[in-house]
Amino acid sequence: MMGTESSIRQTVEKSGQEPLTVGDVAAQAGVAPSAVRFYESRGVISATRTSGNQRRFSATAACRIHVGRLAQSVGLSIGEIAELFASLPDDPEPKDWQFVADRLVSEAERRLEKLRSDLEALGSGSRLCDLGAALSNRDESELN
Amino acid sequence: MMGTESSIRQTVEKSGQEPLTVGDVAAQAGVAPSAVRFYESRGVISATRTSGNQRRFSATAACRIHVGRLAQSVGLSIGEIAELFASLPDDPEPKDWQFVADRLVSEAERRLEKLRSDLEALGSGSRLCDLGAALSNRDESELN
DNA sequence: ATAGAAGTTAAAGTAATGATGAAGTCAAGG
DNA sequence: CCTTGACTTCATCATTACTTTAACTTCTAT
Numbered sequence A, B: 001m002m003g004t005e006s007s008i009r010q011t012v013e014k015s016g017q018e019p020l021t022v023g024d025v026a027a028q029a030g031v032a033p034s035a036v037r038f039y040e041s042r043g044v045i046s047a048t049r050t051s052g053n054q055r056r057f058s059a060t061a062a063c064r065i066h067v068g069r070l071a072q073s074v075g076l077s078i079g080e081i082a083e084l085f086a087s088l089p090d091d092p093e094p095k096d097w098q099f100v101a102d103r104l105v106s107e108a109e110r111r112l113e114k115l116r117s118d119l120e121a122l123g124s125g126s127r128l129c130d131l132g133a134a135l136s137n138r139d140e141s142e143l144n
Numbered sequence C: 001a002t003a004g005a006a007g008t009t010a011a012a013g014t015a016a017t018g019a020t021g022a023a024g025t026c027a028a029g030g
Numbered sequence D: 001c002c003t004t005g006a007c008t009t010c011a012t013c014a015t016t017a018c019t020t021t022a023a024c025t026t027c028t029a030t
Helices: A022-029 A033-041 A060-073 A078-085 A094-122 B022-029 B033-041 B060-073 B078-085 B094-122
Strands: none
Touching (some): A022 A060, A078 A094
């Protein structure tokens, strides 16, 4: 009756920590459990272990994954995403998230600007994509 | 003594067509010949064949590859790039290139805007990434 | 005409990004 | 205790985006 949704399985009185399982994070992030494990293996998220060797995540894990997927959609690799999150504390405050979000948006903007300028360079003036680039030797200097 | 750079190997009097080889295109685009063949197999570029079954490309091939690499940097897959180029004629005029470039920039902008809005949705208000989602007992005195 | 650079195909390999399945372990309810 | 669902690791498979290899063929310069 209630096996699908996992609830708190240990009454942690600590302060504000949810010991989320792989399945919890997967459900919250909308990805497969295998993806959650994969992300941990690549440093996108991190986990502690229970005495029984099971992973436990904080609530930020699902968030990292959400942000990571967004980052993928604008061209960042998993490695770049892990790198992006490297500056994020274990228990990030809003300002930390804001910093990461700003960096991500900046990177996306940087890529967009590069796209724009490279496209313009490629088609400087009116002839897009420089259709006469490598033709210095039209039909001379070659004996044929 | 000069086998490295391929030159014009057939005197084509047509009008302005260069029959580029795989190696020519690879050099112009700055990729490996194998990549050029791969791009052809995926419909990013197209080739005619010589009587001896060798590929010959027009000058637009290198350009397509240049643009394709840019597209990859903002998150498009090879399939999406081929799709993007589907609207590009065999011998595109500047306006055709412009159309493609505009579509590409638009798509990149679309993704950037989605990144922005999703990030904002994720951290609506001041709490970025909704760190209180599943929390019941959080010390919510924070609201600076 | 010929040497050798560059081209051909098909198949296999690599790296990134996961999904799927097997065999076994852990935790909670009856 | 025992079942059952969710977890564990490890292996294998899939897809994308290419690269490499092998066995040949074609092209170009001399």
